[in-house]
Amino acid sequence: MLKKNLTGLAAGFVLSLTASVADARDLAFAVFVPAASPTVQKIYQPWVDWFNAEATNDDVQISLFAGGTLGRNPRAQAQMVADGVADLALTVPAYTPGVFPDFDMFELPGFANDVREGSLASLEMHQEGLLHGYENYYVVAMYSSGAYMLHTRDAVNSIDDLSGMRIRVGGQIQTAVIESLGGVPQSMSAGEMAENIDRGLIDGAMSDASVARTFRVADVAMNHYDANLGVLVFAIVMNRDVYASLSDHAKELLAQSGQFIADRQIENYGVAINGNIQGWQDSADHSVVIPEDADRAEIATRVQPVIDMVAANASPGLIEAYKAKLKDIRNR
The missing domain is CATH 3.40.190.170 (Bacterial extracellular solute-binding protein, family 7)
Structure with a gap:
């Protein structure tokens, strides 16, 4: 009888946990690049998985919609977040000329040499309040491409x-x-x-x-x-009202996300760039x-x-x- 009762309690716990996950608030993350791209597979999806695992008790999770599922126009991603079409989105400041003039400097020759320098500079300068233009959003992450x-x-x-x-x-x-x-x-x-x-x-x-x-x-x-x-800078932005509605723990996870994403951009994208250049140097x-x-x-x-x-x-x-x-x- 005791074993039967314990089994019933365990089953009830599993059902309760499943229901809790199912009832969690689902935040839509819009990404215009293809789902099969290395950036999605090695950076965005691992970040979403990490956040969801850490936010289990916060009744919130992020779902990634890649390949322009929520909107294909790269220039419209920030507006999609403002309009509530997506809760978060991948944006490129340079794609909307004149809107984010502080970000133009990253595209200048002779400054950042690689992914590491561009990613850390953009992220840290944003965190220090030096970059303006995204005040209407919560900026989750900033990072860069390799050098042009x-x-x-x-x-x-x-x-x-x-x-x-x-x-x-x-x-x-x-x-x-x-x-x-x-x-x-x-x-x-x-x-x-x-x-x-x-x-x-x-x-x-x-x-x-x-x-x-x-x-x-x-x-x-x-x-x-x-x-x-x-280099080209990317920014993942969140609707400010959505951000304000989250728990303190979920906000702390988002605060950690910028470094999480920048580190993986440097580790994966930077290595890929170096490999490509080395391959060309070795090729006749x-x-x-x-x-x-x-x-x-x-x-x-x-x-x-x-x-x-x-x-x-x-x-x-x-x-x-x-x-x-x-x-x-x-x-x-």
Whole structure:
């Protein structure tokens, strides 16, 4: 009889736990990149799993909707959160020119060298209250891509070789940078890059090494000019009313999430980029050019007007704070 009663109690506990999970508030996390992408598999889904496990007693969980299930337009993700279509979303500040001017500096050449520097700088500067533009949201995480490279059909051995080349860009800062370096910017989606290079409609693209491989740019543009031409910042944002309604423990988990996500971006995305570049260096079909100091100095001179433009539109002293943050990160 005792065994039977214990069995009944155990079954009741399981049913109660199942009901509690089923009744938990479900927060929709909108991600416009495909579910099969490494970023979803190695960063976003592990974060969601970690949060849900830690928030078991908070009656809240996050469900990831990848591949644009809740909305495919990358430029509309923040508005989806504001409108309540999603509770959280992956956003890219650079995709909405003029809305987040403090974030333009991350796309400037000659600053962040890699994923680690870009991710830690953007996250920590946000946490320190130095970056403005997302005040209407709760920012869960900030992190960056790797440094932009030029991937071209014909070799770019020095910045002078870029003159007249038609280069795919994504956004106003990349456009200004390519123009300052003598190239001809061409705006198109990431999915169109490889086909247009293959057809000879453009001469190359500006992206980090992972994007170049993911979107098959490196299959048709086998010359890679590794000139540290800026990084792209990503932000995961949450509806402020939704955030305010959460328990203190759930808020603490969200406060920890920025570092959780940045660490995995550095660990996974950074390693993938280094592997791609090493593979190209080892391949007889590819060339990787790392500019000499004189070429880097020439790039810096040419893009200075772009830096001045970005500084004029950003919060006062922001670029100096960015330089100081990068120096601090490199000394760790």
